[in-house]
Amino acid sequence: MQDDLKDILSQPEGNPSQDQLLKYLKNELEAAEKHELEKQVVDDAFESDALEGLQQVENNEKIEFIVDSLNRELKKRTAQKISARQKRQLKPQWWLYFSVLILLIIIVLVYLFFHKSTDVRL
Amino acid sequence: MSKELYKDINDGELLQRFWQTQNNEWLGILLQRYTLLLFGVCMKYLKNENDAQDCVQQIFLKVIQEVSKYKIDYFKSWLYMVAKNQCLTLLRDKKGKIPVELTETNGRFVYEEQKQEEQPVITDDLLKQALSGLNEEQYKCVTLFYLQKNSYQRISEVTGYPILKVKSYIQNGKRNLRLIIEKKIKETDSGNAR
Numbered sequence: 001m002q003d004d005l006k007d008i009l010s011q012p013e014g015n016p017s018q019d020q021l022l023k024y025l026k027n028e029l030e031a032a033e034k035h036e037l038e039k040q041v042v043d044d045a046f047e048s049d050a051l052e053g054l055q056q057v058e059n060n061e062k063i064e065f066i067v068d069s070l071n072r073e074l075k076k077r078t079a080q081k082i083s084a085r086q087k088r089q090l091k092p093q094w095w096l097y098f099s100v101l102i103l104l105i106i107i108v109l110v111y112l113f114f115h116k117s118t119d120v121r122l
Numbered sequence: 123m124s125k126e127l128y129k130d131i132n133d134g135e136l137l138q139r140f141w142q143t144q145n146n147e148w149l150g151i152l153l154q155r156y157t158l159l160l161f162g163v164c165m166k167y168l169k170n171e172n173d174a175q176d177c178v179q180q181i182f183l184k185v186i187q188e189v190s191k192y193k194i195d196y197f198k199s200w201l202y203m204v205a206k207n208q209c210l211t212l213l214r215d216k217k218g219k220i221p222v223e224l225t226e227t228n229g230r231f232v233y234e235e236q237k238q239e240e241q242p243v244i245t246d247d248l249l250k251q252a253l254s255g256l257n258e259e260q261y262k263c264v265t266l267f268y269l270q271k272n273s274y275q276r277i278s279e280v281t282g283y284p285i286l287k288v289k290s291y292i293q294n295g296k297r298n299l300r301l302i303i304e305k306k307i308k309e310t311d312s313g314n315a316r
Contacts, residue, residue: 004268004269004271005246005249005250005269006244006246006249007268007269008249008253008264008268008269008296008299009244009249009296009299009300009303018158021158022158031272031273031276032271034273034275035267035271035272035273038267038273038274039267039268042267042289042292042293042296043293043296045202046159046163046198046199046201046202046205047159048289048293049162049163049166049202049206050158050159050160050161050162050163050166051162052162052166052286052289053161053162053163053164053165053166053167053174054158054161054162054165056165056166056169057165057171062171063158063161066161066171066175067157067158067161069175070157070161070175070178070179070182071154071157073179073182074150074153074154074157074182075150075154077146077150077182077183077186078146078147078149078150078153078186079146079147079150
């Protein structure tokens with residue numbers, strides 16, 4: 001009892017895992033586990049709000065499915081960004097650099113050709 | 123699978139890796155940890171599964187687009203604030219003008235982990251005195267929860283209070299308990315000083 005008194009003001013360590021939260025929502029936890037999870041969540045506004053919201057979902061089984069589909073979308077979104085950037089970064093446009101170089105050489109050659117021919121005439 | 127692979131890396135380190143590499147995949151791994159919680163928060167505010175799912179997607183997008191603009195010390199608190207603001211914005215757009223505090227989304231802010239202040243020594247006698255200073259509902263819920271280790275549901279059955287009330291009595295009770303203790307410590311300190 002004396003030790004438990006101190007429990008009131010202590011900050012519980014760790015956060016419940018997603019699996020634990022889902023089990024809690026499905027009422028699959030033992031009384032002690034339930035209490036432990038609630039003790040971890042009660043001081044954390046984010047988790048406390050989330051648990052309150054999740055309890056409003058009528059069919060518990062759907063939650064896992066919703067989370068999976070949200071995660072799939074997220075993965076797609078974060079993966080796409082990388083490939084787009086990689087395309088931009090890793091494929092330098094060599095043909096463009098090459099054409100510019102050829103063009104510069106032609107310009108220099110044409111200049112030299114005309115410059116020389118006017119020198120000869122003089 | 124990635125969730126399992128990176129479970130030993132904490133949020134701060136994942137964020138650091140994102141900042142160093144600018145690779146959104148790190149952000150994806152980090153956000154995945156909070157998908158369930160984000161969906162829960164959106165459900166709490168929007169009370170509709172489809173709206174909540176859309177809102178979570180918008181939060182993801184917002185984080186991906188804006189995370190680089192902020193200096194974030196504690197990702198979880200920052201994400202919670204982004205989520206709440208997004209829900210409140212949607213509610214405001216839906217229902218017209220509801221007074222909503224959105225100032226924190228404007229500008230650059232620094233989010234810091236709540237620092238544990240140095241706690242004064244709290245004796246059991248002081249705690250007992252403070253507990254007796256709580257109102258009846260809070261006293262009942264706090265003792266049934268922390269001392270007798272009951273779940274919300276059991277407390278609700280025993281006391282007849284709805285589960286949501288039980289939770290708020292525990293949260294408010296704990297906050298009041300801290301206030302009462304602080305007050306008593308100050309009183310003792312000023313008494314000793316004299």
